[in-house]
Amino acid sequence: MARSYVAEAKRRGLGSRRERIGPIVERLAREHDDATIALRFRSDLELLVSVMLSAQTTDVNVNRVTEKLFRKYRKPEDYLAVPVEELEHDVYATGFYRQKAKSIRGAMRVLLEEFDGHVPRRLEELVRLPGVARKTANVVAAELGHAQGIVVDTHVRRLSQRLGLTRNDDPVKIERDLQRVVPRADWARFPHLLIWHGRRVCIARRPVCEECVLAALCPSARVF
Numbered sequence: 001m002a003r004s005y006v007a008e009a010k011r012r013g014l015g016s017r018r019e020r021i022g023p024i025v026e027r028l029a030r031e032h033d034d035a036t037i038a039l040r041f042r043s044d045l046e047l048l049v050s051v052m053l054s055a056q057t058t059d060v061n062v063n064r065v066t067e068k069l070f071r072k073y074r075k076p077e078d079y080l081a082v083p084v085e086e087l088e089h090d091v092y093a094t095g096f097y098r099q100k101a102k103s104i105r106g107a108m109r110v111l112l113e114e115f116d117g118h119v120p121r122r123l124e125e126l127v128r129l130p131g132v133a134r135k136t137a138n139v140v141a142a143e144l145g146h147a148q149g150i151v152v153d154t155h156v157r158r159l160s161q162r163l164g165l166t167r168n169d170d171p172v173k174i175e176r177d178l179q180r181v182v183p184r185a186d187w188a189r190f191p192h193l194l195i196w197h198g199r200r201v202c203i204a205r206r207p208v209c210e211e212c213v214l215a216a217l218c219p220s221a222r223v224f
């Protein structure tokens with residue numbers, strides 16, 4: 001499916017990916033000037049824990065849980081000072097609570113042992129923390145102002161395909177394709193723009209092409 005959109009962009013004479021990416025970013029930035037991460041956090045550590053908890057659940061749900069969680073757990077040592085069952089109970093409502101509690105405790109241990117209790121900035125350091133895969137590391141690094149990649153979630157994947165920015169389905173390959181065309185200065189905000197556009201307009205089952213600011217640049221638009 002993604003392949004046909006790339007071909008379709010050529011067929012419709014919409015321009016190459018490189019030619020379209022500037023106007024795409026510009027229009028999305030105008031349309032969604034409030035597009036930022038929806039998770040609530042006040043420190044690097046809270047950011048890391050929030051992103052780890054956000055797997056397989058909504059940001060709203062994570063915020064509900066962390067509001068209480070972050071009053072109780074303020075530093076890495078706090079997550080290790082309670083029995084694992086207590087942490088499991090405290091993150092229960094985010095789902096997969098056993099795995100998440102285990103990962104958080106593992107990550108806190110490595111933070112203390114290798115990083116002086118501070119959240120590192122570099123992707124290769126972040127992915128050394130238990131439970132932190134490339135996507136989580138990308139989100140954390142970008143929010144800390146050190147984007148070294150482009151976050152690819154379900155919205156970014158769908159919109160990148162519909163916009164004919166990638167032929168691929170695998171998130172790692174999609175990220176590589178996006179890195180080739182998206183200017184580096186936009187690596188942090190680009191996923192937020194696609195995520196908000198995906199939630200509000202380019203909805204998975206029912207894209208509202210007739211109201212989309214990207215329609216003239218999009219090879220899968222149904223309005224032309």
Ligand code: SF4
Nearest residue numbers: 202207209212218221
């Ligand atoms: S034109 Fe339609 S398919 Fe293309 S980005 Fe907009 S809503 Fe999505």
